[in-house]
Amino acid sequence: MGVTIKKIAADLNLAVSTVSKALRDSYEISPETKMRVFEYAARLNYVPNLYASSLKRRRSGNIAVVLPEVADSFFSSAIDGIEEVAQSRGYHVMVYLTHEDVGREQSIVHEFRNGRVDGVLMSVVANEATYDHLVELGGRDMPLVFFDRVCEGIHSAQVVTDDFESARKATQHLIDRGSKRLAFLSLAGDLAIIRLRQEGYQQALRDNGLDEQKNPVVYCTHTEADNLPLIRKLLQGEHRPDGIVGSVEKVATQTYTVCHELNLSIPTQVRVVGFSHLQIAGLLNPSLTTITQPAFEMGKAAATLLFRGLEEKADVRSEKIIIPSVLVARQSTA
Amino acid sequence: MGVTIKKIAADLNLAVSTVSKALRDSYEISPETKMRVFEYAARLNYVPNLYASSLKRRRSGNIAVVLPEVADSFFSSAIDGIEEVAQSRGYHVMVYLTHEDVGREQSIVHEFRNGRVDGVLMSVVANEATYDHLVELGGRDMPLVFFDRVCEGIHSAQVVTDDFESARKATQHLIDRGSKRLAFLSLAGDLAIIRLRQEGYQQALRDNGLDEQKNPVVYCTHTEADNLPLIRKLLQGEHRPDGIVGSVEKVATQTYTVCHELNLSIPTQVRVVGFSHLQIAGLLNPSLTTITQPAFEMGKAAATLLFRGLEEKADVRSEKIIIPSVLVARQSTA
DNA sequence: CTTATTTACGAAACCGTTTTCGTGGTAAAG
DNA sequence: CTTTACCACGAAAACGGTTTCGTAAATAAG
Numbered sequence: 001m002g003v004t005i006k007k008i009a010a011d012l013n014l015a016v017s018t019v020s021k022a023l024r025d026s027y028e029i030s031p032e033t034k035m036r037v038f039e040y041a042a043r044l045n046y047v048p049n050l051y052a053s054s055l056k057r058r059r060s061g062n063i064a065v066v067l068p069e070v071a072d073s074f075f076s077s078a079i080d081g082i083e084e085v086a087q088s089r090g091y092h093v094m095v096y097l098t099h100e101d102v103g104r105e106q107s108i109v110h111e112f113r114n115g116r117v118d119g120v121l122m123s124v125v126a127n128e129a130t131y132d133h134l135v136e137l138g139g140r141d142m143p144l145v146f147f148d149r150v151c152e153g154i155h156s157a158q159v160v161t162d163d164f165e166s167a168r169k170a171t172q173h174l175i176d177r178g179s180k181r182l183a184f185l186s187l188a189g190d191l192a193i194i195r196l197r198q199e200g201y202q203q204a205l206r207d208n209g210l211d212e213q214k215n216p217v218v219y220c221t222h223t224e225a226d227n228l229p230l231i232r233k234l235l236q237g238e239h240r241p242d243g244i245v246g247s248v249e250k251v252a253t254q255t256y257t258v259c260h261e262l263n264l265s266i267p268t269q270v271r272v273v274g275f276s277h278l279q280i281a282g283l284l285n286p287s288l289t290t291i292t293q294p295a296f297e298m299g300k301a302a303a304t305l306l307f308r309g310l311e312e313k314a315d316v317r318s319e320k321i322i323i324p325s326v327l328v329a330r331q332s333t334a
Numbered sequence: 335m336g337v338t339i340k341k342i343a344a345d346l347n348l349a350v351s352t353v354s355k356a357l358r359d360s361y362e363i364s365p366e367t368k369m370r371v372f373e374y375a376a377r378l379n380y381v382p383n384l385y386a387s388s389l390k391r392r393r394s395g396n397i398a399v400v401l402p403e404v405a406d407s408f409f410s411s412a413i414d415g416i417e418e419v420a421q422s423r424g425y426h427v428m429v430y431l432t433h434e435d436v437g438r439e440q441s442i443v444h445e446f447r448n449g450r451v452d453g454v455l456m457s458v459v460a461n462e463a464t465y466d467h468l469v470e471l472g473g474r475d476m477p478l479v480f481f482d483r484v485c486e487g488i489h490s491a492q493v494v495t496d497d498f499e500s501a502r503k504a505t506q507h508l509i510d511r512g513s514k515r516l517a518f519l520s521l522a523g524d525l526a527i528i529r530l531r532q533e534g535y536q537q538a539l540r541d542n543g544l545d546e547q548k549n550p551v552v553y554c555t556h557t558e559a560d561n562l563p564l565i566r567k568l569l570q571g572e573h574r575p576d577g578i579v580g581s582v583e584k585v586a587t588q589t590y591t592v593c594h595e596l597n598l599s600i601p602t603q604v605r606v607v608g609f610s611h612l613q614i615a616g617l618l619n620p621s622l623t624t625i626t627q628p629a630f631e632m633g634k635a636a637a638t639l640l641f642r643g644l645e646e647k648a649d650v651r652s653e654k655i656i657i658p659s660v661l662v663a664r665q666s667t668a
Numbered sequence: 669c670t671t672a673t674t675t676a677c678g679a680a681a682c683c684g685t686t687t688t689c690g691t692g693g694t695a696a697a698g
Numbered sequence: 699c700t701t702t703a704c705c706a707c708g709a710a711a712a713c714g715g716t717t718t719c720g721t722a723a724a725t726a727a728g
Contacts, residue, residue, distance in 0.1 A: 002684095004683095004684055004685090005684065005685065006684070006685095014707080014708085015707070015708040015709070016684090016685080016686095016708090016709095017685095017686080017687080017688095017707080017708065017709075017710090018706085018707055018708070020684095020685065020686060020687085021686090021687090021706095021707085024686085027705095028705080028706065028707075029706070029707075030705080030706060030707090033706080033707085047447045047448050048448065048684085048685075049389070049448065049449065049683080049684050049685070050394075050448040050449050050450050051385045051388040051389040051394070051449065051683080051684080051685090052389055052683070052684035052685040052686085052713090053684080053685050053686070054385040054388075054685090054713095055383070055385035055386055055389055055683090055684085055685075055686095055713050055714065055715090056684085056685050056686045056687080056712080056713050057685085057686070057713090058713080060384075060385070062428070069414070070404065070410045070413050070414055070417075071407065071410045071411055071414055071613075073405070076404045076405045076410045077405055079404050079429065080403070080404055080405055080431065083404075083429065083430075083431050084431075087430075087431075087438075092428055092430075092445075092450065093428060093429050093430075094396070094426055094427060094428050094429075095413065095417065095427050095428075095429045096417070096421075096426075096427075097414065097417050097418075097421075104421075111426075113381045114381050114382060114383065114384040115383065115384050115385065116384050116426065253613075253614050253617060256614075256617045257616070257617065260616075260617070278614075279405075279587075280587050280590075280612075280614075280618070282591070282594075283587060283590045283591065283594070283618050283619060284614070284617050284618060284619060285617060285618060285619030285620060285621070286619060287619070336714095338713095338714055338715080339714065339715060340714070340715090348677080348678085349677070349678040349679070350678090350679095350714090350715080350716095351677080351678065351679075351680090351716080351717080351718095352676085352677055352678070354714095354715065354716060354717085355676095355677085355716090355717090358716085361675095362675080362676065362677075363676070363677075364675080364676060364677090367676075367677085382714085382715070383713080383714050383715065385713085385714080385715090386683090386713070386714035386715035386716085387714080387715055387716070388683095388715095389682095389683050389684065389685090389713090389714085389715075389716095390682075390683050390714090390715055390716045390717080391683090391715090391716070392683080
C-alpha cells in the first residue's frame with residue numbers, strides 16, 4: 001500500500017539496511033547517499049510504519065493518563081499540562097477514564113501489559129480496596145507517576161499539592177473569619193490526599209481548641225444524588241455548621257446548591273471554602289473562596305517526571321514533588 | 335522478554351500458527367487443542383504483542399480526538415461520551431489539543447499518516463484559513479467525523495447541535511423578556527457553527543423588526559485578555575446593549591466578569607444568555623441562562639458514527655446528526 | 669475398494685523496520 | 699610492502715504475530 005523502505009531501496013539500488021540507516025542519519029552512511037535517500041523519500045512522501053519500528057524498538061511513543069473523570073476542572077487542566085509536555089517531546093497521550101470504578105481501573109491497567117504505552121500517569125480511584133493491579137504495574141519496567149490522587153503502598157513517583165497544610169490554612173481562615181462550628185465534607189473511600197486534607201482540618205480544630213465531635217467530618221460520595229441529601233441533612237440539623245470545608249470541587253458546589261435551595265445565605269449563615277480549580281469561582285453566587293490547586297503545573301511536573309524515567313531511564317520512584325496550592329479568599333468566606 | 339506465541343508453541347509441541355489460530359479461536363483448531371493452548375497461555379500470563387499484530391493486521395485499535403482545548407465543559411463532556419463508547423468497543427482514545435493553532439492542528443493531523451490511529455474525531459480550530467491538511471486526511475481511507483466544530487468544504491460525517499435555531503430561540507427569549515438592544519458575542523475566525531449561531535441571532539432580529547446596525551455582532555477572540563476590553567467597551571458605550579448572546583461559554587462568563595467589574599446588574603441592566611454546558615450555570619451570580627448543548631450525547635454519537643465507518647467499513651461521510659440543544663432559562667434573563 | 673471431502677495441524681512467507689555482523693575497498697601506519 | 703584502520707555499504711536475522719497454503723489422516727460418498 002504505502003511506500004516502504006523496501007521500495008525506496010529497490011528504486012535506488014540500495015539495501016534496505018542502508019536506507020534505514022540513512023533515514024536515521026547514521027554515521028555509517030555517506031552524506032551523498034543520505035541526500036539521495038532523503039530526497040527520494042520526501043518525493044515519495046514516505047512515512048515510516050509506526051508498528052514495524054515499535055515492534056523492533058519496543059517502544060510506542062505513547063503515554064497513558066488514567067483518571068477518574070475529565071469533567072472536573074482540576075483534571076482537565078492537568079491533562080492540558082500533560083499534553084503540552086508530551087506534545088513538545090513528540091509523545092502521544094492516551095486518556096482513560098475510570099469513573100471511580102476499581103474494576104475499570106483494573107482492566108485499564110491490565111491492558112497496559114501489551115506495550116501500548118511506555119509510561120503511565122495516574123490519579124487513582126477512591127475506593128482502592130485492593131491495588132494489586134497497581135503493584136503489578138509498578139513492578140514492571142514501565143515508569144509510573146501518580147499525580148494528585150496517589151496510591152500509598154506503591155513505591156512510585158508522586159506529584160501532589162500540600163494537602164495537609166492547605167486544608168489547615170483554609171480551616172484556620174474560616175475560624176479567623178468568625179465561623180464557630182465547622183464541618184469537613186470528605187469523600188468516602190480511602191484517598192491519601194483526602195485523608196491529609198481531613199487531618200489538616202482537624203489540626204486546625206485542635207490549634208483552636210475546637211472539639212472534633214462538634215465539628216464533624218461528613219463522608220460524601222461521588223454521585224450528586226447521594227450528596228445533596230447528606231449535605232441537606234447537615235445544614236438542616238439543629239447544630240448547623242457555619243463554616244464548611246469542601247475536600248473536592250464537587251462537594252463545594254453541591255453545598256452551594258443546597259444553600260440556595262434552603263435559602264441559607266453564604267457567607268452570613270454559612271461560610272464555604274473548597275479545593276477547586278474553577279476559573280469561574282469568582283463568578284459564583286457568592287464568589288467562592290478556593291484552595292486553588294496548581295493543576296496545570298502538576299500535570300506538567302508529572303509528565304516531566306515521567307519522561308525523566310522514560311528517556312533518561314532514571315529511577316524516579318523516590319521522587320516526590322509538592323506544588324503548593326494557594327488560598328484565594330472571596331465572598332463565600334467574607 | 336515476555337512470553338510469546340513461539341514459546342507456547344515450543345512448550346506445547348505445536349506450531350506457532352496452530353497456537354495463533356487457537357488463541358484467535360479459529361475453526362481450524364480442535365476444541366481440545368484450543369483448551370490446552372488457552373490454559374497454558376493463561377498460566378504463563380501470555381499477553382499478545384500489540385505491535386506485532388498491528389503490523390500484520392494494519393490496525394491500531396486507537397482513535398484520535400482532536401480538539402482546541404479540554405478546559406471547556408463542552409469538550410470535556412464530549413470526551414467523556416467518546417471515551418465511554420470507545421471503551422465499550424475495546425478501542426483506545428488519544429487526545430490531541432490544538433489550542434486554536436492551525437499549525438498544531440496541521441502537524442497533529444500530519445502525524446496520523448503513520449497509522450497510529452484508525453479513525454479521527456475532530457473539532458477544528460477557529461482560524462481555518464487553509465484546510466488542506468483536512469482534505470488530505472479525509473482523502474485517505476481513515477474514517478473522519480467532525481463534531482461541533484465542523485469543517486465545511488470537507489465531505490465528511492458530522493455531529494452538531496441545532497445552532498441556528500438555538501441561537502434564534504435564545505435571542506427571541508431575550509426579546510421576549512424585554513431586551514431592546516442586543517449584541518451577539520461572536521468568535522473571530524470562520525467557524526460554521528459560529529456563523530450559524532450568528533445567523534440565528536440575526537434571524538431573530540429580523541423577525542422582530544430590529545436593526546442589525548444597532549444590534550451588533552462583536553467579534554471576540556480566544557484569549558481573555560483580548561475579550562475583556564472588548565466587552566468592557568461594548569458595555570460602556572453610549573448605546574449599551576441590554577441583552578447579550580454569547581456564542582460560546584467563554585464569552586458568556588467573560589461578560590459576567592465585566593458586568594461585575596462595572597457594577598452592571600444582571601439581568602436588570604443586562605440580560606445574558608450563552609451557549610454552555612456548565613453544570614454549575616445555576617450557581618453563578620446570577621444563575622446563567624444557557625443554551626445547553628448535548629455534549630455527552632454528541633460525543634457518543636460521533637464515536638458511534640466513527641465506529642460504523644470503522645468496523646462496518648460503511649461510508650458514513652454523508653451522515654449528519656443534529657442533536658438539539660435546550661434553552662434553560664435562569665436568573666440572568668429574568 | 670476407490671474417490672471426494674473434511675478435519676486438524678504445520679511450514680513458511682509476510683508485515684516493515686532495526687540491528688548485528690560481514691566484507692571489499694581505500695587510506696593511514698609501521 | 700604488509701598490517702591496521704576506517705568507510706560505506708549489504709546480507710540476513712531478528713521483532714512477534716497473522717495468514718496462506720499444503721498435507722496427512724480420518725471420514726463420507728459412490
